[in-house]
Amino acid sequence: MDAVNETHDRWTDRLSDYLDGELDAAERAALETHLASCRSCAVLLDELRAVVGAAAALEDTPPERELWPGIEARLSLAAQAAGAPLSAAPEAAGVISLAQRRRRFAFTLPQLAAAGVALVALSSTVVWLVTGRMSAPATSERPVAVGSPTGSGPAAARLDAGRTGSDARPGDAAASPIPPRGQSPAPTEARVASVEPPPTGAPVRSGARFVRAEGVREADAQYDRAVADLQGLLRREQGRLRPETVQALRKSLADIDRAIADARGALARDPANMYLNDHLAESMRMKLQLLRQATALAQS
Amino acid sequence: MALTILREPDVGQGTDAEDARRAATGDREAFERLYRRHVARIHSLARRMLGAEEADEVTQDAFVRAWTKLGGFRGEAAFGTWLYRLALNVILGRRAELGKARRRFAAETELADLPRPGEPRPELRVDFARAMARLPDGAREVLVLHDVEGYKHEEIAVMLGINPGTSKSQLHRARMLLRAHLA
Numbered sequence: 001m002d003a004v005n006e007t008h009d010r011w012t013d014r015l016s017d018y019l020d021g022e023l024d025a026a027e028r029a030a031l032e033t034h035l036a037s038c039r040s041c042a043v044l045l046d047e048l049r050a051v052v053g054a055a056a057a058l059e060d061t062p063p064e065r066e067l068w069p070g071i072e073a074r075l076s077l078a079a080q081a082a083g084a085p086l087s088a089a090p091e092a093a094g095v096i097s098l099a100q101r102r103r104r105f106a107f108t109l110p111q112l113a114a115a116g117v118a119l120v121a122l123s124s125t126v127v128w129l130v131t132g133r134m135s136a137p138a139t140s141e142r143p144v145a146v147g148s149p150t151g152s153g154p155a156a157a158r159l160d161a162g163r164t165g166s167d168a169r170p171g172d173a174a175a176s177p178i179p180p181r182g183q184s185p186a187p188t189e190a191r192v193a194s195v196e197p198p199p200t201g202a203p204v205r206s207g208a209r210f211v212r213a214e215g216v217r218e219a220d221a222q223y224d225r226a227v228a229d230l231q232g233l234l235r236r237e238q239g240r241l242r243p244e245t246v247q248a249l250r251k252s253l254a255d256i257d258r259a260i261a262d263a264r265g266a267l268a269r270d271p272a273n274m275y276l277n278d279h280l281a282e283s284m285r286m287k288l289q290l291l292r293q294a295t296a297l298a299q300s
Numbered sequence: 301m302a303l304t305i306l307r308e309p310d311v312g313q314g315t316d317a318e319d320a321r322r323a324a325t326g327d328r329e330a331f332e333r334l335y336r337r338h339v340a341r342i343h344s345l346a347r348r349m350l351g352a353e354e355a356d357e358v359t360q361d362a363f364v365r366a367w368t369k370l371g372g373f374r375g376e377a378a379f380g381t382w383l384y385r386l387a388l389n390v391i392l393g394r395r396a397e398l399g400k401a402r403r404r405f406a407a408e409t410e411l412a413d414l415p416r417p418g419e420p421r422p423e424l425r426v427d428f429a430r431a432m433a434r435l436p437d438g439a440r441e442v443l444v445l446h447d448v449e450g451y452k453h454e455e456i457a458v459m460l461g462i463n464p465g466t467s468k469s470q471l472h473r474a475r476m477l478l479r480a481h482l483a
Contacts, residue, residue, distance in 0.1 A: 016471055016472035017472075020471075022453075022468065044479070047482065050479065050482045054428045054482060055432070055448050056447060058344075060340040060343075061344055062343060063343045065356065067356055067360050068332060068336075068339075071363050071364055074360070075364065075367055
């Protein structure tokens with residue numbers, strides 16, 4: 001490379017600095033002298049100036065797809081998870097970013113898995129206590145504790161122990177934040193939202209603390225349908241979750257299922273046991289909540 | 301780090317303060333109005349910095365983050381400026397997350413698709429924004445922050461974790477690669 005080209009290349013590399021006013025006075029003067037005698041550098045300078053102008057003139061454009069529903073869903077999801085009303089102030093809603101949520105989700109599921117294990121342990125403990133201290137009354141009627149799918153309150157729809165048919169809290173379902181049946185936009189949501197305590201008019205054997213098998217079976221069926229819907233939805237959408245998340249989710253669900261099975265087994269032996277009813281209700285509620293969160297995440 | 305924001309959002313600042321105040325109390329509708337007024341600005345920044353694939357998600361992240369931080373917005377700066385800073389932090393955070401993966405794909409391979417000086421390729425004279433999106437990551441990021449957003453090299457160096465000299469050379473590189481699209 002001859003000296004002329006070396007000089008040319010040296011200045012070529014400084015043209016952006018020149019445009020941006022980054023050269024000191026001596027360098028600037030030297031470059032301007034070079035530009036006066038070098039047409040290619042002068043042309044290049046014009047081209048770079050055009051690039052700078054084009055970049056500065058770029059206009060902001062909105063996203064091609066509507067992003068607000070996704071944002072709003074995340075705000076609602078977080079608000080529900082935090083137990084805050086949908087209109088709660090942002091801090092109370094405990095919203096986390098998607099990136100954070102990914103990390104948190106990977107972090108939270110093991111926690112939930114641990115919670116599931118705890119449930120199993122608790123269940124086993126309760127079963128041991130119950131079976132060790134009590135003799136199960138003989139009955140063919142199966143008691144049930146049906147949790148609210150949104151978990152708005154502790155065991156929101158637990159077995160109405162001690163209530164008669166006339167005071168079986170018909171207003172409980174109405175007080176729930178769950179929309180009335182059929183008014184939810186998504187079929188699955190509607191199905192899940194329809195899960196509610198056994199029919200309020202169902203006869204309750206007050207002394208025995210469990211409802212009639214017919215109402216129980218219906219509530220059980222509603223719960224099972226809601227779970228099946230969510231599990232089906234999750235199977236279809238799980239490809240959008242990270243493999244480790246899916247794995248953790250499966251483990252958590254398996255743990256919760258074991259807790260539910262344990263509780264049901266114990267209740268078969270001691271149908272009137274309030275602790276077991278509450279424990280089963282909480283386990284079922286937990287499963288629904290986990291499924292709903294997972295499907296919402298997968299769909300967001 | 302004190303960032304100098306040279307490009308202020310030019311939409312709806314007159315009502316931003318009131319909507320921000322309402323949103324901070326949990327008013328979703330007010331927050332949606334803020335979103336509508338500023339989404340183009342934030343999404344464009346995210347798209348230019350990270351690419352179209354990441355832009356939607358990062359934009360949502362930024363607005364969700366803004367919702368949680370609204371209580372800290374005191375109105376000392378324009379809401380748009382406050383939101384922009386917050387979004388830029390979200391974008392830079394995502395950039396850091398993506399960094400390791402992206403570095404595996406050598407940027408030089410992308411250069412092969414860009415025209416060389418003296419080799420006009422009319423078919424590549426697509427719109428400037430698309431050409432910019434095809435720049436290597438480092439060159440594109442500096443170009444966006446300097447020529448589009450108006451930051452100084454010293455500020456860019458802090459944001460991207462590079463030295464100012466690297467910022468200058470990346471900027472020149474980006475401009476040299478892009479000039480053919482305007483020939």
